[in-house]
Amino acid sequence: MDEILFFVAGIAAIVAAAGTVFLRNPFYAVLSLVVHLLSLSMLFLLLYAQFVAVVQVMVYVGAVMVLYVFVNAYVGGGSEPEGGGGPSLRMFSYAIAITLIVTIGIAVLGTGLQAIDGSGPDDIPASFGSPGEIGKLLLTKFLLPFEAASFLLLVAAIGAVVLARRRRGVLPGEERMVAALDLLAPTGTGSMREGVGAINPTPGGFSARITPSTGAGTLPASDDRTGDDSEGGSR
Amino acid sequence: MTSVLAGPLSAINYAEPWYVQIIKALLIFAIGFSLVPLVLLYERKLLGRFQGRPGPNRVGIYGSMQPLADIGKLLFKEQFKPRGAIGWLFIAAPLISMVAALATFPLIPFSGAPQEILGTKVGLYGLDSDIGLLIFFAFSAIGSYGILLGGWSSTSKYSFLGAMRGAAQLISYEAAQGLALLGVVMTTGSLSLSEIVDKQDHMGLWFLVPQIVGAFIFFVATLAEINRTPFDLLEADSELVGGFMTEYGGGRFALYYVAEYVHLVVAGAMFSTLFLGGWNIPFWNGAPGFLDPFVVLAKTLVIVSIIIWIRATLPRLRYDQLMSFGWKILLPLATLNALVTAIVLVAL
Amino acid sequence: MLRSYLPLLIFLVLSTGVGAFFVMANTLLGPRFKRRPTTVHEDAYESGLPSDVQQGFRFGISFYLIAMLFLLFDIEVVFLYPIAVELKQFGTFALVETAVFIVLLFVALIYVWRRGALEWK
Numbered sequence: 001m002d003e004i005l006f007f008v009a010g011i012a013a014i015v016a017a018a019g020t021v022f023l024r025n026p027f028y029a030v031l032s033l034v035v036h037l038l039s040l041s042m043l044f045l046l047l048y049a050q051f052v053a054v055v056q057v058m059v060y061v062g063a064v065m066v067l068y069v070f071v072n073a074y075v076g077g078g079s080e081p082e083g084g085g086g087p088s089l090r091m092f093s094y095a096i097a098i099t100l101i102v103t104i105g106i107a108v109l110g111t112g113l114q115a116i117d118g119s120g121p122d123d124i125p126a127s128f129g130s131p132g133e134i135g136k137l138l139l140t141k142f143l144l145p146f147e148a149a150s151f152l153l154l155v156a157a158i159g160a161v162v163l164a165r166r167r168r169g170v171l172p173g174e175e176r177m178v179a180a181l182d183l184l185a186p187t188g189t190g191s192m193r194e195g196v197g198a199i200n201p202t203p204g205g206f207s208a209r210i211t212p213s214t215g216a217g218t219l220p221a222s223d224d225r226t227g228d229d230s231e232g233g234s235r
Numbered sequence: 236m237t238s239v240l241a242g243p244l245s246a247i248n249y250a251e252p253w254y255v256q257i258i259k260a261l262l263i264f265a266i267g268f269s270l271v272p273l274v275l276l277y278e279r280k281l282l283g284r285f286q287g288r289p290g291p292n293r294v295g296i297y298g299s300m301q302p303l304a305d306i307g308k309l310l311f312k313e314q315f316k317p318r319g320a321i322g323w324l325f326i327a328a329p330l331i332s333m334v335a336a337l338a339t340f341p342l343i344p345f346s347g348a349p350q351e352i353l354g355t356k357v358g359l360y361g362l363d364s365d366i367g368l369l370i371f372f373a374f375s376a377i378g379s380y381g382i383l384l385g386g387w388s389s390t391s392k393y394s395f396l397g398a399m400r401g402a403a404q405l406i407s408y409e410a411a412q413g414l415a416l417l418g419v420v421m422t423t424g425s426l427s428l429s430e431i432v433d434k435q436d437h438m439g440l441w442f443l444v445p446q447i448v449g450a451f452i453f454f455v456a457t458l459a460e461i462n463r464t465p466f467d468l469l470e471a472d473s474e475l476v477g478g479f480m481t482e483y484g485g486g487r488f489a490l491y492y493v494a495e496y497v498h499l500v501v502a503g504a505m506f507s508t509l510f511l512g513g514w515n516i517p518f519w520n521g522a523p524g525f526l527d528p529f530v531v532l533a534k535t536l537v538i539v540s541i542i543i544w545i546r547a548t549l550p551r552l553r554y555d556q557l558m559s560f561g562w563k564i565l566l567p568l569a570t571l572n573a574l575v576t577a578i579v580l581v582a583l
Numbered sequence: 584m585l586r587s588y589l590p591l592l593i594f595l596v597l598s599t600g601v602g603a604f605f606v607m608a609n610t611l612l613g614p615r616f617k618r619r620p621t622t623v624h625e626d627a628y629e630s631g632l633p634s635d636v637q638q639g640f641r642f643g644i645s646f647y648l649i650a651m652l653f654l655l656f657d658i659e660v661v662f663l664y665p666i667a668v669e670l671k672q673f674g675t676f677a678l679v680e681t682a683v684f685i686v687l688l689f690v691a692l693i694y695v696w697r698r699g700a701l702e703w704k
Contacts, residue, residue, distance in 0.1 A: 002585065031324075031384075034380070045585070045588070046585070048585070050366045051366055051665065054366045054369040054370055054372075054373045055369070057373035058372050058376055058657060058660075058661060059654075059658060059661055061373075061377060061380075062372070062373070062376025062377075062379070062406070062409070062657060063406065063650070063654040063657040064654060066379065066383070066402055066406055066653070067650035067651060067653075067654055069383060069402070070399075070402070070647045070649075070650045071650075127365070130365035130366070131365060131366060131369075131426050131664055131665040131668045132365070132424075132425070132665070135664075135665030135666050135667075135668045135669035136669055136672075138662070138665055139666065139669060139673050139676070139677055143680070146666075146680070146684070147680065147683060147684065149658070150659075150662075150683065150684040150687040150688060151687060153655045153658060153659060153687070153688060153691060154687050154688070154690060154691040154694075156651075156655055157652065157655050157691035157692075157694060157695050158691070158694060160648060160651040160652065160655075160695075160700075161648070161694070161695055161698045161700045164648050164651075253586070253589060256586075256589045256593075257589070257590075259590060260594055260597075261593070261597070263590070263594075264593070264594055264597050264598070268601070310605075310609065310612050310613075311609075311612050311613055312613050312614075313613045313614050313615075313616075314609035314610045314613050317625060318625040326606050329602070329605075330599065330602040330603065330606055333598060333602045333605075334595060334598045334599055334602055338591065338594055338595055338598065341590050341591055341594050361590040361594060362591045363587065364587060368664075370591075399646060402646075403645075403646050403650070406649065406650060406653040407653065409653065409657070410652075410653055410656035410657060410659075410660065413656075413657070413660035413664075414656070414659075414660055414663075417660075417663055417664070417667050420667040420668060421667040421668075421670045421671075424668055424669075424670070424671055425668060484609075485608065485609035485613065486605035486606055486608035486609050487605065487606055487609075489605055490602055490605050490606065493605075558649070558701070559701060562649075562652070562692075562696075562701045563696065563701060566692065567689070567692065570685055570688070570689055570692075573667075573681075573685065574681075574682060574685050577667075577670060577678050577682070578678065578682075580671065581670070581671075581674055581675055581677075581678040
């Protein structure tokens with residue numbers, strides 16, 4: 001039973017990893033990565049690492065991948081041309097690939113081949129891989145990484161806000177986002193300015209923001225979502 | 236404590252023979268699956284009463300066959316897929332939702348001491364593991380993909396909006412949900428659900444009392460996680476038609492429905508396990524073991540009724556209110572609750 | 584230990600099977616039409632208006648930010664659970680470590696809050 005599950009999970013992991021690399025559509029690539037991570041979690045479970053297995057699902061599938069999906073949606077999934085990357089980037093990626101191959105090669109030749117016939121240690125304690133054991137390790141051997149992690153999370157929070165602000169602005173007063181349904185309408189749709197023909201909404205462009213350049217009227221940041229109509233043509 | 240097996244099974248790493256496990260799993264699956272039409276009917280009946288009407292009462296006695304009629308109707312509809320939909324994702328999405336929902340059902344412990352059934356000791360749960368609670372979270376994380384993919388692959392603006400809203404809502408409340416249970420875990424010193432109930436059994440005190448804040452946060456966050464009113468923003472009928480399932484019909488729609496009601500049952504059972512002492516009957520220590528599953532089910536029914544009651548009472552939240560409630564009230568409150576619990580536990 | 588996960592596996596297989604039936608049920612049981620469906624028939628729902636939805640919506644950055652924050656707090660939860668299990672054994676020491684961890688994350692939350700990233704727009 002273990003063997004069957006191992007091969008199912010292992011093959012799924014490899015296929016999905018290949019899919020992540022080769023699929024052109026970024027959304028499918030992300031989904032492929034999700035499948036890959038789920039298979040990895042299965043492999044962790046087969047190694048008796050219960051806690052790691054379930055955390056793998058919680059953090060990677062539950063959080064990281066949702067983040068990727070949102071980023072995908074944010075940049076407009078599927079329609080973006082691929083970035084080729086410059087020659088230096090290409091060299092860099094080759095270097096990383098070679099390093100990875102060498103590392104894996106050492107691991108396989110060094111210990112992997114010997115372990116092929118073995119069945120692992122026989123006396124795995126019942127508590128192996130349980131949250132309690134991990135907790136003990138975190139509080140003794142890996143105390144510093146544990147505390148460093150909290151600091152890292154703080155830095156990441158700050159970084160997320162700063163990056164988001166630099167990209168398109170999320171802070172009050174910088175640019176104004178509108179209600180969810182407005183996102184789907186072309187800029188200026190439904191306003192009185194459109195009614196009198198003052199603006200021509202561009203069809204197809206799901207522009208989320210009302211910017212001065214499109215002429216839909218600049219709005220104070222504190223204004224509510226119905227601001228369009230109240231502005232009228234009185235600029 | 237007479238025998239070793241009186242405690243929770245996970246403590247002694249006990250696993251039944253494989254055939255017992257299979258029978259057990261089949262039985263629990265059958266129970267879990269057949270609870271869906273019952274709860275469906277119960278909700279419609281109760282909602283009807285809340286609104287001063289009888290609810291379904293034409294099909295069968297007191298409308299008892301209504302869910303079956305509904306499912307039959309759904310299964311005999313025409314297969315439909317909108318033109319732009321991404322075929323295999325469109326099919327897989329409701330399946331993921333339903334599988335992820337049902338997979339949390341075996342985690343619920345129905346009895347403490349294993350029961351003697353036909354000569355073998357059987358623990359009345361599908362799975363009792365050191366990481367039981369985390370498995371619950373993991374599957375609800377997977378479940379959010381059912382919604383996300385369903386909305387994405389439909390290529391309808393309502394579906395898409397519902398899905399994006401839904402995913403953001405689910406992850407917003409999942410953090411608070413996880414943090415709210417830290418107090419329970421700290422007090423118990425284990426993530427195994429049957430040990431959590433056992434602890435309440437030994438203390439003679441349900442966690443609802445010492446962890447009242449945690450219980451409140453968990454309850455509210457769970458409402459949001461299972462998309463119940465007032466947090467049903469992702470299928471907000473009045474503005475999004477049907478949210479992420481706008482384009483679904485027939486059996487696929489039924490799957491989303493099954494997922495929703497399994498979620499409802501599991502939410503009730505989880506709350507009664509974590510905070511209402513599971514199979515524990517207060518002030519009655521020598522309760523016979525065969526009562527345990529019924530006690531759990533009764534408590535579950537109470538919580539489910541409360542959730543339905545809330546649905547009949549409260550209007551839907553606005554989306555920005557929903558988000559700020561999750562992040563600005565529930566999350567800090569849950570963090571503080573964890574901190575205070577830790578301090579109290581260590582100080583005592 | 585792995586044996587105890589067997590019921591879960593059975594559950595997954597069973598529910599996938601039942602789900603697969605539900606997914607395909609309408610193809611098997613539902614009515615079939617000889618004529619090819621019209622384009623209107625296959626349109627996504629749009630209140631009777633012509634639907635011009637394509638893939639690749641663009642969405643607000645708030646979603647990205649929320650997901651990023653959730654990632655941080657999810658990792659916090661995952662770190663805190665093993666510590667919480669061992670809290671009583673390690674006593675004050677574990678308490679201090681937990682407190683430092685929680686307080687740092689709380690500072691992050693307050694920072695994010697103050698910068699307005701929690702305002703949904």
